[in-house]
Amino acid sequence: MILRLIFFCFMAFAASAAWAQQGPLRIEITEGVIEPLPFAVPDFVAETGDAGQLGRDIARVIAADLTGTGLFRELPASAFISQVTDFGAQVQYADWKAINAQALITGAVATQGDRITVKFRLFDVFSGAPLGDGVQFGGTREGWRRMAHKVADAVYSRITGEGGYFDSRVVFVSESGPKGDRRKRLAIMDYDGANVLYLTGSESIVLAPRFSPNGDRVLYTSYETGSPRVYVLDVGSVNRRVLESGVGTMSFAPRFAPDGSRIVFSVSEGANTDIYEMDISSGQMGRLTNTPAIETAPSYSPDGSQIVFESDRSGNQQLYVMPANGGEPRRISFGEGRYGTPVWSPRGDLIAFTKQSKGRFHIGVMRTDGSEERLLTASFLDESPSWAPNGRVIMFNRETQGAQGRSSLYSVDITGRNLRPVSTPEGGSDPSWGPLQN
Amino acid sequence: MHTLLIGWVIFGGVFQSEPLPFEVQSVSMITSEQFAALTAPDALPEATTDVVAPETPEPQEAAPELPEPVEAPPPPPQPEAAEEVVEDAPSAPPEDTAILLPETNDDPTPQDSERVAPEVVTPPDPEAAPDEVEQEAVTEDQSADRPAEEQEATAPEEATTEIVTEAEEPSGRLTSSLRPPQNRPAPPASVDQEVPPEEVPAAEEPAASDTDDAVRAALEGAAEPDVPTGPPLSAGEKDALRVAVSSCWNVGSLSSEALRTTVVVDVAMNQDGTPQTGSIRMASFSGGSESAARQAFEAARRAIIRCGARGFDLPVEKYGQWQEIEMTFNPEGMRLR
Incomplete structure (x- = not known):
């Protein structure tokens, strides 16, 4: 009986000691909410x-x-x-x-x-x-x-904790008229569609404008001479000049290097299209790819060390990454469908692209090694993604189906949320999001 | 005797209690003028940035050099070679491919809900104000002995459990809430609802009564504050606290880097279950920069303060177990949403 009483007292003491606070209560929160x-x-x-x-x-x-x-x-x-x-x-x-x-x-x-x-x-x-x-x-x-x-x-x-993107501008192709007789001219606007200004007339087709890293110049492709040529336009003066790529060639899909002194673009000669770089001030060119395949849409990584581009060298249009001075590329897209228009995020962590699969076009993002591919949109025709300066938002153009189809600009968060149209006075395509202004 | 001996060997070392941790803060007396100076509005903004006139070029001035679109002649037909290049380029897919595409609705599909939460929440009563705590509307009842304070109906906002992009199909997660949609049976009328919060006596200031005075006198004589300790919180009680904090932990506005940052937050609690706002501090962080950790901590602090404003549902008899809480906010799972 006495033993039992002692044991009971002992257990009561032990329980009391166990209850005593041994430091703070610890909990782990792993589930939150995502809401505005x-x-x-x-x-x-x-x-x-x-x-x-x-x-x-x-x-x-x-x-x-x-x-x-x-x-x-x-x-x-x-x-x-x-x-x-x-x-x-x-x-x-x-x-x-x-x-x-x-x-x-x-x-x-x-x-x-x-x-x-x-x-x-x-x-x-x-x-x-x-x-x-x-x-x-x-x-x-x-x-x-x-x-x-x-x-x-x-x-x-x-x-x-991220940089903003509101005090920035977008250069794009403003489109008017029916699909069969569409007039295109370069325009520049605030990121939200305000203060639209036109940089060129609509007498010749213009394509794919690209802002320079500091927003002072724009590269674009024009059919002014009958065949596509790359031009560089000074945003402040609207003066422009052609960047000659060689007699008998066509040049297109230009994009600035991060230092703004060089460009990378495609040159088409006969049935072959390869990627070249050019020093803007000297006009000196260097060939970066040399295959019978069509290789185009190059885009530099933010540190300027690599270039992502699209190529059909495998028989199907896919994305590849190569060193900025050329060299053996490695394929990064392996999904079903065709991949194109890759653009490296200004953060360097993602690559945005257009994907055509099962009769639909998508804007998507993937890691720079091709992993974690995620499609953000789906429609009749989505293309030409461009990154906001903070790498959080992508602007692209969406074209609707039919003879009356219209191209207009949209933006979407890299999570796939917040898909919304960007207001422009006319139709719009080929947006290029410039840097934050000083 | 052997049982006692074995019990002592097994448990004797385990239950050695260490003294309660406590925090020492030094205080000093200040005059009312000094206090007023401390709480006065901040001085004018410290940083000043001169925004130069927008560097918008004057294309209008240069524009006259370019023909007006209306007056311009139609663009000449493009050479065949040029069209071939455009077709090869991904930016202009061939027309015939486009014609074969199925009819689709190209209007952007809105998200089912702009709120993503651990549980699906069906659309609340449109009359109900958004709030983390669901309450039925209470109107003044003159016939009652003590008219209840008017209470606006509140309900949690509609939520889905994952972000579904335009290109994705939702996964097999629950598409509707298991909870009754709305108008659940009213909880028993609680004192908290009937008494305005400011009238609720603070936990640190017990109501004056003879008994309490005696207790206080006894407490003052004690070597350390005699807070009810009770047994450790059960798993269910911990889960309830975890869920309560989770419902206010909004990671939607956090940067990608902050979403990779786990922060450990210490908070001291009042006995009524409310957090002591001034005590909330970041104990440590991992996975991101200090800047990202600061953003993550601020989101965590907002969660604790917002959802703790009415007091977390914690057993008062176990106050000693939860008067200090260390919360680890790990957003890894949210990053994948």
């Missing part, structure tokens, strides 16, 4: 009498930029409990928490003649603290959209 982050951006406070409309417009552009990513959701002004009337006033976090605003963007705009000043702060509402320092931009009144894009870029960057 709710944010609020009240109209920017007008610090001068005539800045009211600017304050409203800037807030609208910021909201459109952020919601357009699919990563953020704007809370409507009608839901606001607090109003921001003074940029320097304390933020009433409780009021913003109550409407589940997780991020709050406040700002102010002041005008002085043709100059405007825009400043903003970003707050993490649930932490009750600013997210980074406030930032102030100055510029001309007509550049107000750029300043709004810069604010949105800063907000996007602080929350996601």
